[in-house]
Amino acid sequence: MRDDHAHRRLLDRIREDRLVTRRDYLRLLATVSGGLLAGTAAVASGIFRRRGSGTTTEKKVADSVEPGDSFTFDYPGEDDPAIGVRLADGSIVAYSSVCTHLACAVLWIKEKNELECPCHDGIFNVRTGEVEAGPPPRPLPRIALEERPDGIYAVGVIE
């Protein structure tokens, strides 16, 4: 009789432990869910700095460029490398030179008339910055330029 009672108590304890474990697991999952919510809130609040964003003050980036040539500069911040190209028709364009795939440097290939990321063969349209080939998921952020008598100025980022 006593053994029977002890046996039943032991079974109850085991059952209770199993239930507690399941409930704890549910609580743990709820905490993970809250963490994912907090992570998304952090993204939405802008805690992660987006490359190319920031203050967009005017900055002189080059004196003059010949058609077909490129020049590099940092804009809008000192850690935001950018590339400018004067096209054959005389117009001038500039983009962030950080590939939107894995942040390699984008290069101007004059012979092919395109911007190319050599790391994974990403190719961007030099007129629009749109992805033409390769793995980059987004176009290059465009930088607005203005030509003035004393040189070429970057005046803002077009997203």
Next chain:
Amino acid sequence: MNRSRGRLDARENARDHSDLAASLNARIAIVAFIIVCQLWALTAALDAWLGASPAEVWLLLGFQVLAFLSVLLISRSSPKE
């Protein structure tokens, strides 16, 4: 008589326990599925943020809030012993 009553109680207890366990298992499975969706939403939100689509980020944040509330509701409404 008492012995047969005892057996019936034990069977009912076992059935109750198995129902409870099944209910908790189902809740865990649903919550795990919601969390997988939340993981996707977080990566999509980061991608949208980097792609300068703030409207999409806020939409995904709304989804995350709904998902978290659902998880809370499911875990809070789990049956008590």
